[in-house]
Amino acid sequence: MATQQPTQNNEDPQAQQPAPSSASTQPTEISENNIYVSLTHSPLDYTSTIDRVRSPEAGAIVIFAGTTRNNFNNLPVQHLSYTSYAPLALRTMLTICRSMVSKHGLKGIAMVHRLGVVPIGEESILIAVSSPHRQAAWRAGEEALEECKEKVEVWKREEFGGEEGGVWRANRDGKIGVRVDKARIGGGDGRGEKEEEVKP
Amino acid sequence: MSAPRPPKGHFNILYFASASSHTGKDMEALPAPLPLRKLFDILEDRYRGIQETVLDHCLVTINLSYVDMPSSEDEDGEENAVVIQEGDEVAIIPPVSSG
Numbered sequence: 001m002a003t004q005q006p007t008q009n010n011e012d013p014q015a016q017q018p019a020p021s022s023a024s025t026q027p028t029e030i031s032e033n034n035i036y037v038s039l040t041h042s043p044l045d046y047t048s049t050i051d052r053v054r055s056p057e058a059g060a061i062v063i064f065a066g067t068t069r070n071n072f073n074n075l076p077v078q079h080l081s082y083t084s085y086a087p088l089a090l091r092t093m094l095t096i097c098r099s100m101v102s103k104h105g106l107k108g109i110a111m112v113h114r115l116g117v118v119p120i121g122e123e124s125i126l127i128a129v130s131s132p133h134r135q136a137a138w139r140a141g142e143e144a145l146e147e148c149k150e151k152v153e154v155w156k157r158e159e160f161g162g163e164e165g166g167v168w169r170a171n172r173d174g175k176i177g178v179r180v181d182k183a184r185i186g187g188g189d190g191r192g193e194k195e196e197e198v199k200p
Numbered sequence: 201m202s203a204p205r206p207p208k209g210h211f212n213i214l215y216f217a218s219a220s221s222h223t224g225k226d227m228e229a230l231p232a233p234l235p236l237r238k239l240f241d242i243l244e245d246r247y248r249g250i251q252e253t254v255l256d257h258c259l260v261t262i263n264l265s266y267v268d269m270p271s272s273e274d275e276d277g278e279e280n281a282v283v284i285q286e287g288d289e290v291a292i293i294p295p296v297s298s299g
Binding site for chain 1: 216218220221261291294295297298
């Protein structure tokens with residue numbers, strides 16, 4: 001692996017905003033050689049993410065930004081929020097990044113996912129990769145995202161507002177997911193409550 | 201999520217996304233030891249309907265490692281059956297939706 005500065009810390013997103021109490025005792029980022037993975041409740045920052053993968057040996061940096069859409073199959077989405085199983089999600093992100101580095105000969109890769117409410121139109125994920133030549137960077141960027149969407153233990157909830165309530169999305173089957181009745185939250189034993197699939 | 205230590209003789213189980221919505225909880229402590237193959241039956245007893253609407257679509261981890269869920273009728277391989285131990289952290293992992 002190339003020797004570069006993997007842990008530049010000129011702008012630590014975690015430092016700007018206290019993490020919610022449920023996450024406060026856990027690491028929310030892992031740095032390893034030329035790999036950086038992170039989960040954060042703060043807005044994502046392009047420059048600091050790109051700087052994580054910058055290398056004198058790289059001739060290309062590709063960055064992908066996933067942004068939150070205002071509809072699902074034309075159903076208006078009021079807002080979205082993400083939750084995660086942080087220790088496992090970070091571990092899975094690290095495994096994906098290691099695999100991308102060795103498969104595509106990357107000089108660096110950074111994968112950052114935002115948690116909590118993400119306002120419509122803002123970035124929910126950034127993936128930056130660097131490589132000596134552009135082809136590998138394009139490929140690795142795409143593959144890293146697909147792997148992430150398939151495997152990383154993060155869940156998106158879309159709120160439709162009004163009677164529609166919210167649904168937990170599932171990337172796997174492309175369906176809209178399972179409707180969540182607000183009354184059920186905190187309901188305890190789950191008896192007498194029905195869960196139905198929302199037809200798109 | 202950071203789970204507190206489970207009480208003596210218990211393990212923690214974490215619920216995410218649809219599992220959290222169905223149970224109304226992020227986590228709870230259940231009595232240990234518990235054979236893994238009995239886990240879904242225990243949850244179905246506590247949360248009627250969870251097997252079909254949630255658990256059938258979920259994976260399970262123990263201490264951050266995915267485990268194969270044996271069928272509850274499966275009495276084969278009793279010797280090698282996975283048993284959830286006191287202090288373990290079990291998680292119900294619904295289909296993910298990052299990105």
